[in-house]
Amino acid sequence: MNPEAANKKIICVGAHPDDPESGCGGTLAKLAAGGNAVSIIYLTTGEAGIENKSHAEAEAIRKQEAINACNILHATPVFAGQVDGNTIMNNEWIGKITALLSEEKPDLVFTHWPIDTHPDHQVASLLVIQAWRRVQQKFPLYFFEVCAGEQTMGFHPTDIVDITDTQEQKKKALYCHTSTDPP
Numbered sequence: 001m002n003p004e005a006a007n008k009k010i011i012c013v014g015a016h017p018d019d020p021e022s023g024c025g026g027t028l029a030k031l032a033a034g035g036n037a038v039s040i041i042y043l044t045t046g047e048a049g050i051e052n053k054s055h056a057e058a059e060a061i062r063k064q065e066a067i068n069a070c071n072i073l074h075a076t077p078v079f080a081g082q083v084d085g086n087t088i089m090n091n092e093w094i095g096k097i098t099a100l101l102s103e104e105k106p107d108l109v110f111t112h113w114p115i116d117t118h119p120d121h122q123v124a125s126l127l128v129i130q131a132w133r134r135v136q137q138k139f140p141l142y143f144f145e146v147c148a149g150e151q152t153m154g155f156h157p158t159d160i161v162d163i164t165d166t167q168e169q170k171k172k173a174l175y176c177h178t179s180t181d182p183p
Contacts, residue, residue, distance in 0.1 A: 006034050006035035006036060007035055007036065008031070008036045008037070008107035009036070009037050009039075009104060009105060009106045009107050009108075010028065010031050010032075010036050010037065010038045010039070010106065010108050010109075010110075011038075011039050011040075011041060011101065011104055011108070011109045011110070012024060012028055012038070012039070012040045012041070012075075012109070012110040012111070012144075013040075013041045013043065013097070013109065013110070013111040013112075013124055013127070013128045014040065014041070014042055014111070014112065014124060015042075015043045015044060015084075015087065015112060015118070015120035015121045015123065016042065016043070016044055016045075016046045016049060016062075016120060017042055017045065017046045017049075017062045017063065017065055017066035017069070017177060018046070018065070018066075018069070018174065018177040018180055018182070019042075019112065019121070019124075019146050020040045020042075020110070020144075021069050021073070021170065021173045021174050021176075021177070022146050022147075022174055023110070023144030023145060023146045024110050024142075024144040025069075025073055025169075025170040025173050025174065026161070026163030026166045026167055026169070026170035027110075027161045027163060027166075028040070028073050028075055028110075029072075029073045029074065029163070029166035029169040029170060029173070030161065030163055030165065030166045032073060032074035032075060033074070033165075033166065037076075038074065038075040038076070039075060039077075039078055039104060040066070040070055040073075040075045040077055040078065041078045041079075041080055041097075041100060042066055042077065042078070042079050042080065043082045043087060043120065043123070043124045043127070044080075044082045044083055044084040044087065044120065045058075045059040045062050045063045045066070045079055045084065046058060046059070046062035046063075046066075046084050047059045047062070047083055047084040047085075048083075048084040048085040048086075049062055049084055049179065049180055050062070050179045050180070055083075055084075058084075058179070061179050062177070062179060062180075063079065065176045065177045065178065065179060066079075066176075066177075068176040069173040069174070069176040070173075072169060072172050072173040072176065073169065073170075073173050078100070080096065080097070080100065082123075084120065085120065087119065087120045087123040087124070088123065089122075089123045089126050089127060093127055094127060094130045094131060094134070097127045097128060097130075097131040098130075098131040098134045098135060100131075101128075101131050101132075101135050102135050102136065102137075105137055106139050107139055107140075108139055108140050108142065109128060109132070109139055109140070109141050109142070110141075110142045110143070110144055111124055111125050111128040111129075111141070111142075111143060111144070112124050112125040112143065112144065112145075112146070113125065113143040113144065113145045113152050113155045114126055114129065114143070115152070115153045115154050115155070116145075116146075116151050116152050116153065117150075117151045117152075117153065118151050121146070121151065125143070128141070129141070142159065143155070
């Protein structure tokens with residue numbers, strides 16, 4: 001991967017608001033700063049992610065947090081419409097994600113490493129892998145991890161991007177997700 005390349009379309013698909021930011025937010029910020037168009041597709045809006053809040057209340061909060069984080073990363077948020085904690089891997093959703101990626105015509109896509117303990121992370125990854133197989137315009141597919149050692153298993157990175165210049169930007173984007181108690 002060449003983070004210095006410009007005028008590319010970059011997509012990141014994450015299961016919940018805060019996953020793309022924690023997994024590769026610094027890289028996304030670096031790519032945006034380099035003149036690339038960056039979009040983050042959130043499979044869910046994190047409806048089940050706030051204790052003592054209804055799904056509707058949590059969705060409103062977490063969606064706004066994701067929009068705020070995307071503003072910091074200079075990315076466009078897209079919400080795919082699945083439900084946190086109840087994600088679906090079926091042909092209909094493979095078709096929806098394939099259509100989203102075909103419409104966007106990405107030059108590069110990031111998503112979750114598929115061997116993860118969180119089912120929503122697995123579904124996001126597998127949907128992207130299946131969509132990648134179906135799109136006409138192939139693109140490089142890169143995986144990120146969240147909660148290293150806790151959720152992701154067997155991840156061995158092949159590419160590492162120096163995010164020294166965007167580390168603070170990533171941190172600010174992560175701290176937009178106050179409802180999930182960022183580290």
